[in-house]
Amino acid sequence: MKWVGLMSGTSLDGVDAALLESDGETLIRFGPGLERPYTVDERKVLQAAVDAALQWRWQGEAPGVFADAEAVLTTTHAEAVEAVCAKAGLAPSELDGVGFHGQTVLHQAPRDGVAGRTLQIGDGQALSRRLGCRVVFDFRSADVAAGGQGAPLVPVYHRALAEWSGLERPLGVINIGGVANITHIAADGTLTAFDTGPGNGLIDAFIEAHTGEDMDKDGEIAARGRIHEAAFAEFLSNPYFAAPGPKSLDRWDFSLDAVRNLSLEDGAATLTGLTAKTIALGVAALPDAPERLVLCGGGRRNKTLAELVSAATGLKVYCAEALGWRGDLVEAEAFAFLAARVMAGLPYTWPGTTGVATPMGGGRVVE
Ligand SMILES: Nc1ncnc2c1ncn2[C@@H]1O[C@H](COP(=O)(O)OP(=O)(O)OP(=O)(O)O)[C@@H](O)[C@H]1O
C-alpha cells in the first residue's frame, strides 16, 4: 500500500511529490515528500502549453506544444518519484503505484446545460515505462463526462487527514493555490466542496508584472496598500461568487483588468482582499458553520491573506502545520490517496463535491 502522489499546480513552480502508505480509506504512514522545482526552461514549455490551450479551447487539432510539455512532465515527474523513493530507500518498482495528476491546461466548468470539459496533459504510459511501476492518472475526466465539475478532488483526502488528526467536526479546510477551494466536513462526514475564487494566481501575476518577483512574499506588499473599493466591487460583481456550489474554476477565468492602473501596493491589497472575501463568501455558503478553518497550499504562508481570512470569516484559522499536516504536500499526498482509492474501486467524488448524481470513481491505470 505504498503510493507516491504527484501534483503540479497552476503556479507552475514545480512538482510536489509525497510517499503515503494507505489503503485508500485510512492513512497508515506518511513517507518522504519534496518539491522538484521546474527550471526556467521547463516552466517556459509548460506555460506555452497553457497559453496555447487557452487559444485552442478544443477547436481543431491539439497544439503541438502539448507533446513537448508532456515530455517535460514525464522527465520531471519521474525525477521527483525517484528522489522520493531514494529518500525512502525504495525502488519505484516496489511501490503499489504512482498517482499522477498531470498539468491542467484547460478547465471549463459545466454551465447552463453545457457539459464541462477539462484537460490535464501528462502521458501516464510514458511515466509508467520510465519508472517501471503502475501509474494512475486522468482523475478528472470521468466525473466531467458524468456531468460533474471534475474539481475539487482533494476533499476526500482532507476528511482522511482530519480523521487522522482527530479534529472536531464540522471542519472547514481551505486550499490556497492558484485557485482557492474549500472543503466542508459535516458532523456525519458528508463532504461539501467547491472552488471559492482566485487564490494566489492573480496576486502572483500582478506582482510578477510589476516587479518580476513571482509572489508577494509573506504578503508584505499587500500589507502596505489599501483595498480599492471600485476595483473590489467590480471583481465581486462576477456572478460566479453568488452562485451556489458545486462550482469550479480555471486559473485563467479572471483577469487583472480591474487593478491594472492601481499602484503595486494597492493592487496587491485589493487582490489579497478579494481572495479573502471570496473565501468568506464560500464559508458563508456552507451547510453549517465550521468550528475552525485549516489553511493549506502555498497561500497559507501569506500572512496578510491569512489574517484577512480570519477577519472576514470571524473563525479561528489554523495553518496546516499546526495540526501536523504538511501544508505544501497535501495535494501530492491526496493523489497518492486517490490512486489507492481507484485501485480499491472506491469513489472520490460526490454530489456535494462536484455535483455528480451519485458517488463515483474514475482514473486510468497503466500497469
Ligand atoms: N511565503 C509566501 N508568501 C506569500 N505567498 C506564498 C508564499 N509561499 C508560497 N506562496 C504562494 O503559494 C503559491 C504556491 O502554492 P501552491 O503550490 O499551493 O500553488 P499551486 O501549485 O498553483 O496550487 P494549485 O494547484 O492548487 O493551484 C505561490 O505561487 C505563492 O503565490
Ligand SMILES: CC(=O)N[C@H]1[C@@H]2OC[C@@H](O2)[C@@H](O)[C@@H]1O[C@H](C)C(=O)O
Ligand atoms: C481543474 C483543476 O486542476 N483544478 C484545480 C485548481 O487548483 C485548485 C482548485 O482549482 C482545485 O479545484 C483543483 O485542484 C485540486 C488539486 C483539487 O482538485 O482538489
